[in-house]
Amino acid sequence: MNFDLDEDQQLTRDTIGRFLGPIDVAARHAMRRGAGGYTRARWQEIADLGLLALAAPEALGGIGGTMVDLALAAEALGAGIAIDPWLENGVLPIRLAAVAGDAALVGDLIAGQRLAAVAFAEPGRRYETTAVGTRAVGGQIVGAKIFVLGAPLADILLVTIAGDRLAKVAPDAAGVVRQDYPVIDGSNAATLDLHRVPADICELPETKFRRVIGDVQTLAAAEMLGLAQRMFDDTLAYVGERRQFGAAIGSFQALQHRLVECYAALEQARSMVLRTAMLDPTTDDANWPRIAAGAKAFVGEAATKIGLEAVQMHGGMGQTDELAIGHALKRVMLLDKLFGDQDHCLRSFARAA
């Protein structure tokens, strides 16, 4: 048993820290105001750092990072409140393309040459991931998708369709009606209406898809851990500086005990992320989805609690869009619902127990 980072893991973490450092709140606002809220130039840098290849198997030209490697990367991205959609437009489509055996697409995605958005959610289906309303009719796709993260930036859409299949769709193909909208972390998503859209269709076996969802849930938990750590650190620093009633507010026991509860939740969340990531190689396809769902529910609860406490303890300043903690909280809120909120994930964990 061993909890130490190896040299590569340490290096990845430091690299991510340096990459994210310059993006302060002002830079974040500036980038979000631009078209699409993000730039392809920055995505290319993510690719050049090897962070996308980390998520792809070596057999398909990737680095073949373990779940621990990926979780540490996700945590570091969270700690730096990354503006980059590494998880939803990097890891998720790369792993789907890998599962579908599309080596060419994997190659393009990890090189940053193409950026993919994944359409997995359907209207009225909440967090269910089995596609029913989107289907292939004579080789063309009909149906509707919602919450397609990063769709305005994408040059390929991966659309789950009925019958455990995946359709590769060009965003500008005939019959694609896209409505873009801003989401809570400042990025952009879209709804899709698909009217007899030409597509390239491949198999996406349910167990493999669920395994990928489990991977993304685990990494969402890891990113939330990093975000929670950042919000906690910022708050701890603030209560030491902010003076009221002639004393640093961190000297008040009412706040101290709540900060200790946040610290305890943070350490427990860290344990859950490490445990889950380390379990990955020994867990079969049938159990992975429930373990990952449980981990995400648990870490989501901790990160939400820490985020809301961070806002409260920052007082009036905590309400503004000028502090990092607000941006971190909004990213937590997105990740907390990605592939199921706490209630949904906890039910998945309990039901399968």
Add this chain to the structure above:
Amino acid sequence: MDLDLSNDELEFREEVRDFLHTSLPDYVRDGARRTPGVFVEPDIGLVWHRILNDKGWVAYHWPEDCGGTGWTPMQRYIFEKECAIAGAPALSVLGLRLVGPVICAFGTQEQKDRFLPAIRAGTDYWCQGYSEPQSGSDLASLRTRARREGDEYVVDGSKIWTTHAHHANWIFCLVRTDGEVKKQAGISFLLIPMDQPGVTVTPIITMAGDHEVNQVFLDGARTSVDNRIGEEGQGWTIAKFLLENERGGSFHAPRLIRAIDHLEQLAAAAPSGHNGALGSDIQIATRIARLRLEAEALETTELRILADIAKGRPAGPQTSLVKLLSSEIHQRIDGVAMDLHGYDGLQLPTVRPLYGNEAPSAIGDEDAQVAAARYLNSRAWTVFGGSSEVQKNIIAKTVLRL
């Protein structure tokens, strides 16, 4: 980063499993399961204590030159986890976990020779004289005084919440030997024999109806100066060493996880009253699931601390974190158990013990009989060894530097 056990560790685990399989008597396991108190009584605990001593494993966490096993932290963890899974009783901490390590660390060779073998053999039974009626969380304010008279100390005062004082033949006490200095600096650590006229034990019955704790009155109680551990005035340092051991000396998660497994079995068997088992009720199932996640995370938290200890980094205030978390999980488990039993969970037998031939018969499921008493006694988890509020003060000060 990995959770793998080495081949040696896997072999050791097999050895422990075999031993538990052949050596843990059924009636001891049953007694532990049907004990509503926080600690098992000596009639169960000492049986297991002596079996472990015969094997040479009872004081496994002591230094080797004091009769310890020389196990690595990982071996200790494996041992405790297997004991938890097998349903072995948790032994009284007072001799093995509290005063024993203090004597190992601060005692003279004569003191080690006098006291340690009798703790291992289970022939001396210890209790702890820390809290006083006016000194609970503010322990350093204690008022029990000891004055020198020739080669003896004469002790006057009172100790309270003294677990198993009615079974013990020795008490280790924090006493004030100097009233003139800062309150922490005037404290000494004395070992006092219970069997003497100056020591009176009065039972305190818990709201569950159990007799676990007592008040101990010291009226001119005498003990030899040779029974002082460390120097005069060193008592507070020793007290803190002991409390860190009390909070962090053993692993909690394996027992908590086993209790949660048991909750799941109970829920699967209990009728919901309308359709099917209570375990299929999503409300109950998610409450148990939530507890499982918390306990599994705690297991990893404990392993992270263990990995630090194995690398020679001190655990220190991390023990407060584990104490804080584990005591609350413990209480929540007992809360769910209480709810699973419905009306049957409200029975509160007035006789003890609830195991053996004299035990009263249970209404409904056997586990229902201990549920209420256990729920009530379980309140003590967040109080003894430093209340949750005290743990939070410690973490705020030493970890968060507030």
